[in-house]
Amino acid sequence: MQGRISRRDWLWRLGGGFGGLALADLIGRADASGPDRPRMDLDGGLHHRAKARRVLQIFLNGGMSQMDTFDRKPELDRLHGEPFDPGEHVEGVTSTPGRLMKSPFAFRRHGESGRWVSEVFPHLATRVDDMAFLMAVTSRTNVHGPASYLMNTGFLAPGFPCLGAWVSYGLGALGDDLPTFVVLPDPKGLPYNAKGNFSAGFLPMAHQGTTINAAAPEPIPDLFPPGSARWPSAEAEREGLLRLAAMNRRHAEANPGDSRLESRIAAYELAARMQLSAPEALELAGETDATRRLYGLDEPATADFGRRCLLARRLLERGVRFVQVWSGAGGPKDNWDNHTDIPNELPPIARSIDRPTAALLVDLKARGLLDDTLIVCSTEFGRMPFTQGATGRDHNGGTSVTWLAGAGVKGGVAHGESDPWSWKAAAGATTGYDLHATILHLLGIDHERLTVRHDGIDRRLTDVHGHVIREILA
Amino acid sequence: MRGLGNRNALRCWGLLLVSCVTAARADDAASRDFFEARVRPVLIEHCYPCHSTEAAKAKGGLRLDDREAARAGGDSGPAVAPGLPDESLLILAVEQGADAEVEPMPPKGKLPEAAIADLRRWIEQGAFDPRDASEPGSVEAAKGGWALRPIEPPAVPELDGADRGRARNPIDAFLLDRLRREGLSPSDEADRRTLIRRATFDLIGLPPLPEEIAAFLADPAADAYERLVDRLLASPHYGERWARRWMDLAHFAETHGHDQDRIRPNAWPYRDYLIDSFNRDKPYARFVREQVAADALYPDEPELTPALGFLAAGPWDESSLRDIREDSLDRQVGHYLDRDDMVATVMSTFVSSTVHCARCHDHKFDPISQAEYYGLQAVFAGVGRADRTYDPDPEVHRLRRELTERRKALASGDPELLASLQGDAIQAEVAAWAAELRGPRIPWSPLISPELKAEAGTSLTIQPDRSILAEGPSPAEQTYTITARTDLVGITAFRLELLPDERLPSGGPGRNANGNLHLTDVEVFQASSAAPDDWRPAPIARAASDYDQPGWGIAGAVDGDTKTAWGIHPEVGKPHEGVFEFREDVGGAGGGVRLRFVLRQTYPAGHAIGRFRISVASAPRPARVGSLPGPIVALLEIPPERRTPEQRRELGAIHLAEYLDRRIAALPPARSVYAAASQFTPDGSHKPVAEPRPVFVLKRGDIRNPGAPAVPGALGCVAGLESRFDLPKESDRRIALAKWLSEEANPLTWRSIVNRAWQAHFGRGLVDTPNDFGRMGAAPTHPELLDWLAWTFREGGGSLKSLDRLIVTSAAYRQASRHDAGKAAVDGDNRLLWRMNRTRLDAESIRDAVLAVAGRLDATMGGPSIRHFTLGPGVHVTPTVEYASYDWDAPGAGRRSVYRFLFRTLPDPFMDVFDAADASQLTPARNASVTPLQALALLNDPFLIRQSEHLARRVDGLAADARARVAVAFDLVLGRPPESDEAGAWAEYLASHGTANFCRMLLNTSEFLFVD
Secondary structure (H helix, E strand, O other): OOOOOOHHHHHHHHOOOOOHHHHHHHOOOOOOOOOOOOEHHHOOEOOOOOOOOEEEEEEEOOOOOHHHOOOOOHHHHHHOOOEOOOOOOOOOOOOOOOEEOOOOOOEEEEOOOOEEEEOOOOOHHHHHHHEEEEOOEEOOOOOHHHHHHHHHHOOOOOOOOOHHHHHHHHHOOOOOOOOOEEEEOOOOOOOOOHHHHHOOOOOOHHHOOEEOOOOOOOOOOOOOOOOOOOOOOHHHHHHHHHHHHHHHHHHHHHOOOOHHHHHHHHHHHHHHHHHHHHHHHHOOOOOOHHHHHHOOOOOHHHHHHHHHHHHHHHHHHOOOOEEEEEEOOOOOOOOOOOOOEHHHHHHHHHHHHHHHHHHHHHHHHHOOHHHOEEEEEEEOOEEOOEOEOOEEOOEEOOOOOEEEEEOOEOOOEEEOEEOOOOOOEEEOOEEHHHHHHHHHHHOOOOOOOOOEEEOOEEEOOOOOOOOOOHHHEO | OHHHHHHHHHHHHHHHHHHHHHHHHHOOHHHHHHHHHHHHHHHHHHHOOOOOOOOOOOHHHOOOOOHHHHHHOEOOEOOOOOOOHHHOHHHHHHHOOOOOOOOOOOOOOOOOHHHHHHHHHHHHOOOOOOOOOOOOOHHHHOOOOHHHOOOOOOOOOOOOHHHHHHOOOHHHHHHHHHHHHOOOOOOOEOOHHHHHHHHHHHHHOOOOOHHHHHHHHHOOOOOHHHHHHHHHHHOHHHHHHHHHHHHHHHOOOOEOOOOOOOEOOOOHHHHHHHHHHHHHOOOHHHHHHHHHHHHHHOOOOHHHHHHHHHHHOOOOOHHHHHHOOOOOHHHHHHHHHHHHHHHHHHHHHHHOOOHHHHOOOOOOOOOOOHHHHHHHHHHOOOOEEEEEEEOOOHHHHHHHHHHHHHHHHHHOOOHHHHHHOOOHHHHHHHHHHHHHHOOOOOOOEEOOOOEEEOOOOOEEEEOOOOOEEEEOOOOOOEEEEEEEEEOOOOEEEEEEEEOOOOOOHHHOOEOOOOOOOOEOEEEEEEEEOOOOOOOEEOOEEEEEEOOOEOOEOHHHHOOOOOOOOEOOOOOOOOOEEEEEEEEEEEOOOOOOEEEEEEEEEOOOOOOOEOEEEEEEEOOOOOOOOOOOOHHHHHHHHOOHHHOOHHHHHHHHHHHHHHHHHHHHHHOOOOEEEEEEEOOOOOEOOEOOOOOOOOOEEEHHHOOOOEEEEOOOEOOOOOOOOOOEOOOOOHHHHHHHHHHHHHOOOOHHHHHHHHHHHHHHHHOOOOOOOOOOOOOOOOOOOOHHHHHHHHHHHHHOOOOHHHHHHHHHOOOOOOEOOOOOHHHHHHOOOOOOOOOOOOEEOOHHHHHHHHHHHOOOOEOOOOOOOEOOOEEEOOOOOOOEEEOOOOOOOOOOOOEOHHHEOOOOOOOOHHHHHOOOOOOOOOOOOOOOOOOHHHHHHHHHOHHHHHHHHHHHHHHHHHOOOHHHHHHHHHHHHOOOOOOHHHHHHHHHHHHHHOHHHHHHHHOOOHHHHEEO
């Protein structure tokens, strides 16, 4: 790993190629006083040795029900149908609290670690020895908008950079012919807060998540001229770009001392490379049948999410630093936001990710990518131990489950514990800030030192919070 | 004793003065920065809760919130011994265990290692501490930053010989003086082509036309440039340019943001208010006041209501503030965050203050207390973000207010008004009215054998009395389409009878459970028998009814507004009728006419009509309602002389009510703007409050930990202004804040705005952090110049146009932007302005310039925004928004970018890629990045491709051969003729690949994208 020098690292070190400054412009880091730079002697980390070089985050939109998936609660079996009286005020954010409800799903122990997993995740259950579970992740809010922002940007209000944008800002790309931070939204629809979750906030726009809609006729907008226009032929473009470059070069030479003008020339060269690389990265035809089956591409229920997971792997292999894959469209249906009917709403959405997610763990491991790739699966918040309506569950910021796997993470462990009802965290409580601090830590970044001065404050992803969760680190 | 005490106090003061002076000498910037960045935040966060004047009781008698107290220490001894970390109890305590005698701190857990190391280093290096014991508390310590000092007009520097000739106005004197002191010299004046392109983009956001360039180049007058500037300042595009800048500050968008990113159809009037205000050159103080309290300060100028769109411009969390339970903590959090956005927007924009940093604790760097922050929240505790109605015409506004007040007085039984109703004058009117009502009956002809159509499987059937009954499924939104032929000639009106029926809920006439209905909108179309499918509108002039539900008058059914409707609740189970008069007679002579009635019942949902009958008549105008409720008829039948006083009064009241309702209904429809409002139509549990909500000082910003109630107010650190407005009334609080913000004596206000103007013209402010004039912000590069500008601007009445003129006519602004290696070695960042800054066009200017050169710019101003996307239904509330499929030849596609619709969580990717402002946050300064995605957008975006075609067509029309076409295109796009080798190379290219390909490349040049 130490021998691998990314083109970008190299450019920064040597100031070569397009010129260090020009490149700094291009990746949105023109400010000389910006944060620390990735260091070769730290395996590309900023502040300490990096364990992970890239991140794949799966985000479950709407709030996965923890006691129906990973957080088994015998106490709920015992108290099923009883009123909930934990001895303090109980509040449902969108509803009147109903009676306690046991999970309708059977739990079984899995792996050498003996993790309990419910029947909604049969494939993922076989990988528990690769996974580290945070069993008591709390949120400060029970409302989708603020909660999605909190888990993506560290703030309840809109306008802040998300995790992927911070990573892009701090580390830049591993290659230079694909975007640094890619988002693969659920084709059924964008999540709650739509593109607000992928925002670069006050960081330069270059760090915003590039949305790739693999199912659309144009997965990346503006990569090529619209098909409706016949006249921009390949030859006209090739020859035109040469003349354009000459004209822009003459302009840059007539106006020396302005790195932006150099950067523009480089930008067209990088754009041309992206035109070559992106379609190749998005093309799944070259994958073997075995791989396609592994990801569930042969089954309607899993084909979409599987395709996006496979695409995520291809992008990571080709130098994308951070890929975020979304499950669920922002709304009460086809989502993890199961207000109405846990027994019938949860299984289909769980099934849609079960095989593909397990496939990622298998495939990345087989390719050696899991050694320096971090996989994270997180959600907005948990759900309530009592019913909403007949068999639904309301939002619960009190506790939820997140899991991680891969680079720098211990497999087969769990940290934290919820109370007997999975209503609130009881021990080892963690937060989204802690998760973010841990992810940055694995990337070689001290979350307290990656800051940007904005509107009077040195802002950071973790606001004024966050502790690295060392209990799950390898 | 007293004398001694005083002497002691004096001695203390003396000592303090000395130590302050010493401290000031030692106060090198590095120590201060280290303290502010690394030490003070740790102390505030981890120590102050127990060891400060604000802690209920300083634990162990130790206070760490000022220098002397920290050094004196508490019960256990000195906490801070400068230079001696191992003897400082603070260090021993936080290192936890280094000394078993010392209680480990903080009690809840160890500080991060880095923080401990910082504290140790701080003490090792002498424990520099600027916190003054005479003003205990973190808040007071930082008093007196540069921005808070009163503005005194600084003397304009005297220049020597050569420079005196170079300076065009005092701005240059300040800049030149500083340049000389640094051993630098300014650049020569730019050539005229550069100047006109620079000034035109800067002042109106568009490129100069080729003929404007030619005229300017040929103008021999010495003041040609000044006249150019005056022309640009007078252009209506000037207001559009400044409005867009202001929209960045306000983070204006036309949707809510968050997870329910709903469209605000009435947000745009705020944008038009801005454009109009800048074009009128409204005095700045007035402009500030209007945006905070127009309704309260200028009640007789209703046209200013859209100014309040400023307070509502930011995001609004519909889930938290409308949909979740009202009694939940999350709802409370929602209110605090919503007000936080208002406070941050107001204080950042007008006074460049980061007051929002004091939400969880006192401001760490500026003299702003947490109590003051929540005091500002309290100012906005009585308003919500909502559509508010207004009458732009002051006369209509006055009339509506008067009529509504009288109507209210009548309804509430105001004794004085009731007494007046018995008077002879009113009774004479009643007599005339009664006579009119008894006039000839209108011969209404019900429609015969109409064709009936309804939505969603609802069945309409004709009843024996020719009425129509609705049965079966009743969707939330309903529309009935009734088509019939009539031979009647000269039809002046139609009547819609709403009839009760026992088959309907609550006896009807509506299908709602309570018997009510809402007619949102009615439209009539006519077609002659000769051309039965050629439907033309038959516009309705006015409508009258026998009864209007309060707030749901029949005028609402004919105003084209989909949020107003006619209703009849609570008068259900009875017949009602509405009479609609056509603007022009319908139905020609002979042959008959086909009429189509479209009755929309779409808002509020679930209020369809149950049974109704439509009739037409050719009675003379005015059409009026034919039937009166029985009791009134009975009263009218009593001869006037035999009526009792009560009966006289009752008739008078009925007549007056009818009169007032008619007058109100006849007023032009009110307009709506999405703005801050204390009164608005409730939307679920989002509703107005009778008095401001209580606001508490939340300890550590935690909703579960409320402290004292907040006292409305502003910031005490601005000397000479009353900063506490302990006023119970919502509007009074906003008035007080509006005044505080716009006072001549508020130095922040005036410094803030002149810095923004400077930034607009030079690309960067004299203060590099335009929203932060506090200690963490940048210091001004030219403090005297900033003050001189602020003073001049304020004394001159706050004219932004004069300020702009002053700046852009300076010699500094007119310099060339050329690089100079020698000067760059001294001031590489050009902070001293030895040359002009080259700027990349902002997103809006790029788009507008492309439209302009392609000949597609549509200069229409104002009105609803243009949606550059196709809208589709989303999974939940947020719709889908498809930018790629927009038709760039659609009507309005060529409007300026300031008029494009701004979707908060789904912004236009083309504009995004060029760093357009993200309306989820305040944007005091845009980035101007250069990225590969920009290259792809400029090459391939459908907008650019289509405009390349338009530009090509234009160029082809203007010149015949390839070389001439290249010259014309250069002239349009770059404002200059091509060099001969350029002309040759591109002509060759154009000849083989066509003009469109050439235009596409020309629009990708750096020269087009940058302004020198």
